[in-house]
Amino acid sequence: MKRAFLIVTLGGLLVIMSYSFIQMPAIGSQDHPAYNEIAAHYIENTVAETNALNVVAVIISDYRALDTLGEATVLFTAVSAVLSVLLIAHPKPLKKRKENHHG
Amino acid sequence: MIYSFWIQILEHVNYIGAACLFVVGLYTVVTHNNFIKKIIGINIMETSVFLLFVSIGFVHGASPPVLTLGDTGGPFVNPLPSALILTGIVVGVSITVYGLSMVIQIHQLYGTIELDEILDTEESKDDSPHA
Numbered sequence: 001m002k003r004a005f006l007i008v009t010l011g012g013l014l015v016i017m018s019y020s021f022i023q024m025p026a027i028g029s030q031d032h033p034a035y036n037e038i039a040a041h042y043i044e045n046t047v048a049e050t051n052a053l054n055v056v057a058v059i060i061s062d063y064r065a066l067d068t069l070g071e072a073t074v075l076f077t078a079v080s081a082v083l084s085v086l087l088i089a090h091p092k093p094l095k096k097r098k099e100n101h102h103g
Numbered sequence: 104m105i106y107s108f109w110i111q112i113l114e115h116v117n118y119i120g121a122a123c124l125f126v127v128g129l130y131t132v133v134t135h136n137n138f139i140k141k142i143i144g145i146n147i148m149e150t151s152v153f154l155l156f157v158s159i160g161f162v163h164g165a166s167p168p169v170l171t172l173g174d175t176g177g178p179f180v181n182p183l184p185s186a187l188i189l190t191g192i193v194v195g196v197s198i199t200v201y202g203l204s205m206v207i208q209i210h211q212l213y214g215t216i217e218l219d220e221i222l223d224t225e226e227s228k229d230d231s232p233h234a
Contacts, residue, residue, distance in 0.1 A: 003134075006130070006133060006134070010126050010129060010130055011126075013126060013129075014122055014123065014126045017122035017125070017126075018118075018119050018122050021115050021118035021119060021121075021122060022111050022112070022115050022118075022119075024115065024118065026114035026115065027114060027115060027116070027117050027118070027158055027161055027163075028161050028162055028163030028164075029162075029163070030162055030163075030178065032159065032162075032181075034159050034160065034181060034183070034184065035160075035162060035181050038183060039179075039181045039182060039183050042168075042182055042183065043168060043170070043179050043182065046170060047170055053169055053170045053171070054168070054169050054170075055168035055169070055170065055179070055182040056168060056182045056185045056186050056189075059182055059183065059186040060186050060189060060190075064186065067190065068190070071190050071193050071194075074193060074194055074197055075193060075197060077197075078196075078197030078198075078200060078201055081201055081204075082200050082201055082204040085201070085204045085205055085208055086204050086207065086208070088208060090208075090211050090212055
């Protein structure tokens with residue numbers, strides 16, 4: 001019963017998502033809303049403004065460098081969180097490991 | 104009519120594939136008891152979002168957005184989704200590492216990483232002092 005309800009829910013989600021995606025412009029069409037004047041500006045002015053050739057690298061490290069700084073902050077926060085979780089000491093486990101339960 | 108429907112599917116096959124990957128990842132997260140399998144499901148969902156974004160940036164017949172000097176070139180692939188997804192990959196790796204570290208702690212505390220066994224342990228712990 002639970003399994004059937006889950007499958008119906010996920011199938012409905014798949015149908016709704018697929019129907020929404022079909023309304024978008026086709027893959028590779030130049031009139032996609034994402035292919036607008038911003039991308040054209042990056043491609044046309046990269047060499048003149050930054051003297052670099054790789055547009056993706058220029059966007060990451062030059063045009064949106066503050067974004068990359070935030071990304072480095074995310075990495076630092078993740079490392080601190082992982083260390084603070086890993087350094088918790090457990091004096092005694094709650095339950096002895098049952099060897100025969102694992103296949 | 105039915106022919107144009109299949110044409111529509113083929114024109115959006117990457118988006119449909121992203122939707123299928125998302126549903127597969129969500130199914131994995133919901134149905135499995137093993138925490139590592141849940142983290143694998145979360146990674147599959149992330150990958151579906153990456154596929155969706157990079158597919159949005161694709162342009163037919165376009166060259167990759169690496170300019171060559173003195174060549175104006177034809178159309179270029181949209182560079183913005185690729186740059187955004189690089190940030191997204193970093194966030195995904197951070198989430199994966201944090202989840203795996205919590206799995207290590209859970210294994211040290213309970214001796215297992217199966218959700219149902221942990222729930223059994225908690226229930227028996229609640230019952231035993233009054234029995």
